[in-house]
Every structure is written in C-alpha cells, then in structure tokens.
Amino acid sequence: MASVSPTPVLKDELDIVIPTIRNLDFLEMWRPFFQPYHLIIVQDGDPSKTIKVPDGFDYELYNRNDINRILGPKASCISFKDSACRCFGYMVSKKKYIFTIDDDCFVAKDPSGKEINALEQHIKNLLSPSTPFFFNTLYDPYQEGADFVRGYPFSLREGVPTAVSHGLWLNIPDYDAPTQLVKPLERNTRYVDAIMTVPKGTLFPMCGMNLAFNRELIGPAMYFGLMGDGQPIGRYDDMWAGWCTKVICDHLGLGVKTGLPYIWHSKASNPFVNLKKEYKGIYWQEELIPFFQSVALPKDCATVQKCYLELSKQVKAKLGKVDDYFNKLADAMVTWIEAWDELNPSNASAEVANGPKK
Numbered sequence: 001m002a003s004v005s006p007t008p009v010l011k012d013e014l015d016i017v018i019p020t021i022r023n024l025d026f027l028e029m030w031r032p033f034f035q036p037y038h039l040i041i042v043q044d045g046d047p048s049k050t051i052k053v054p055d056g057f058d059y060e061l062y063n064r065n066d067i068n069r070i071l072g073p074k075a076s077c078i079s080f081k082d083s084a085c086r087c088f089g090y091m092v093s094k095k096k097y098i099f100t101i102d103d104d105c106f107v108a109k110d111p112s113g114k115e116i117n118a119l120e121q122h123i124k125n126l127l128s129p130s131t132p133f134f135f136n137t138l139y140d141p142y143q144e145g146a147d148f149v150r151g152y153p154f155s156l157r158e159g160v161p162t163a164v165s166h167g168l169w170l171n172i173p174d175y176d177a178p179t180q181l182v183k184p185l186e187r188n189t190r191y192v193d194a195i196m197t198v199p200k201g202t203l204f205p206m207c208g209m210n211l212a213f214n215r216e217l218i219g220p221a222m223y224f225g226l227m228g229d230g231q232p233i234g235r236y237d238d239m240w241a242g243w244c245t246k247v248i249c250d251h252l253g254l255g256v257k258t259g260l261p262y263i264w265h266s267k268a269s270n271p272f273v274n275l276k277k278e279y280k281g282i283y284w285q286e287e288l289i290p291f292f293q294s295v296a297l298p299k300d301c302a303t304v305q306k307c308y309l310e311l312s313k314q315v316k317a318k319l320g321k322v323d324d325y326f327n328k329l330a331d332a333m334v335t336w337i338e339a340w341d342e343l344n345p346s347n348a349s350a351e352v353a354n355g356p357k358k
C-alpha cells in the first residue's frame, strides 16, 4: 500500500478567525486540533464586555474599539453586530491561509465514530488542485483512493490552484429563515463522503461557519459586506463574499471546493430574528444572482484587487437601481480594498500566477 504523505500542519502559515459575542469555551473541544495555531478573535458587540478564552491558546483579540483605532474612518466598511465582522480578521492576518469557524460549531464524528479534524481536511483541500473546467464524476480525483475517470481529458488533469475550501455541517443545517420556520426539527444526519469543485460559471451559497481559503490567492475578495447594525439586511454576508469570490476565481482560473469536512453545528439561531435580517435579501437575490451570472471582468484585471474594484463599479452601475443600499455597498467595497492594501502593502498588487482565463 503506497504510503500516504502526512498533511502538512501549516501551523505558522494559517490563522483561525473566530467572530464572537460570547466566551470561547467551545475551543476546549477543538483543543487537540487548534492549539498549535494562532487565533484571531473578532469580538463583536459591546467592546467593554470581556471575552474569556481558555488557557493555552495563542491569540490576538480585536473589539470594535480596536477596529476603529486601526482603520479610522475606513472602519465604516466593517459590520457591527453581525458575524460579518469576521472579515476584519482576514485583513489583519499576515498568514497565507485562513480558517474561519463559528463559536457554536463543534467537532463532528464521521460514520466510523472518529472525530473529524476539520482543519486538517481543509488544509488537504487547499493544498490539492481543483477541477473547475471539467466535472469528475468520482468527485475529488486528488483524494486518497480516487482518480480521474475514463474520458477525463489528460490536458486538464493538472487542475488549478484551490482558493477556497467550503465545509459543511451536521445537526443544524445552514437553512434560511423560511426553511427553518417550516422545518424547525430538521437535522442534517447525512454524512456525504465527497469533495467537489464548484464548476466554472456556477455560483454557490457560501456559508461562513466552516470555511477556509488561501488568503494570498483570494483574500481581498473575502469582504463580508455591510450587515447588521444600521443596515437593511443581515445573514447575506457570507453569500455576498461567496458570489464575489466565485466570479473572481472563475476569471483568474482559481478553484473552489465544497464538501468535507463536516463540523457539528449545535445552535439554531432564532428563525424570526433571522427572517427580519434576511427578508430583503430573499427577494433582492433574485436580481443579484443574474447580475453575478452576467459579470464579465476585463482581461487586464489580473489581481484580486483590480477585479474587486471593477466588480464594485458594476455593482454601483447595475444594482444601485435595485436599492440605494448597493450604492453604499459598492463604496464600502472600495473602502475595504483601500484598508486591505493599507494593512497589507507587500501584496497590494500581487498578480495571480495563473492570470485571467481566456
């Protein structure tokens, strides 16, 4: 049996970003998997509240006062009283990879009863290529025990660099409020042992609760928008980031994977509160999706920042008439890039090796 090379730990190349409004006792369960890593905790809500972090973890914590101090007026692009604040953690990180997880997500077990090291699986996903140009029916061909099936073009078997690894959830599924309301008792008990590349030209609903990405490849696109306090919408932070990220990945020839790893999502947030946050998004998205499906980025947009700034122009031009919110969001997208480049001057215009796809 060919020996399987161990997954690199990447402990000095990856930060774990956690948005939170509560003490982080959940880390106890993750300790065996997370302890070697540096945590970036983004404390939302009242900055005078103390967030307790279990001993033994290496972390930096930012509350709203810190965000305002560091970004000054640009802090206006970081949401308040919404998990969207987590993207501040992506911006201040100096590492190549990010894993972000919610504080009500715990270690899940696979069908054999083995505890799932979600972080290790995300690292495997990010370090192996994606196949956005041609679908492999045996799922991820780079996984142990799988390969490309007959008829898969050899010219495409090298794949492309993976920018995003989107994990899933056992127990409480990430349903929208209407679905939560009609199916309050539904739990996800299906462990599907598969990882798939989301094909080029296809959007997907990116959930932020169990997500990893290559910050150097796609970080500037991972802006979680204007949500929460003072905003007409919530719970579309990760969706917005996912749609922007996917059209930019398609343009730059980068891959997005979804599937393993699973986490155990323990708490259903209040469906009535969620409905209030989501309802505008539920009808706006019927216009947002055709917009993202029709986005064409110029060939000379060869960096994520250039793509993102071009996208913000198109958001203003085409979505500003849907609601004035999108004019504000388009401006906030520009502020986000300005803040990102201010905090990350070294890679301010890093051209993506693959460059735009024809």
Ligand SMILES: O=c1ccn([C@@H]2O[C@H](COP(=O)(O)OP(=O)(O)O[C@H]3O[C@@H](CO)[C@H](O)[C@H]3O)[C@@H](O)[C@H]2O)c(=O)[nH]1
Pocket (backbone or CB within 6 Å): 018, 019, 020, 021, 022, 044, 045, 080, 081, 082, 083, 084, 085, 101, 102, 103, 104, 174, 207, 208, 209, 234, 235, 236, 237, 238, 267, 268, 269
């Ligand atoms: O005002 C807030 C509320 C919560 N948080 C932190 O964000 C995550 C998610 O919170 P929670 O688990 O309560 O909410 P869910 O509905 O399960 O989250 C899912 O919906 C998405 C909302 O955009 C989210 O990305 C999904 O995971 C927790 O860590 C809270 O502590 C916050 O920072 N501010």
Ligand SMILES: [Mn+2]
Pocket (backbone or CB within 6 Å): 102, 104, 209, 265, 267, 268, 269
């Ligand atoms: Mn949750």
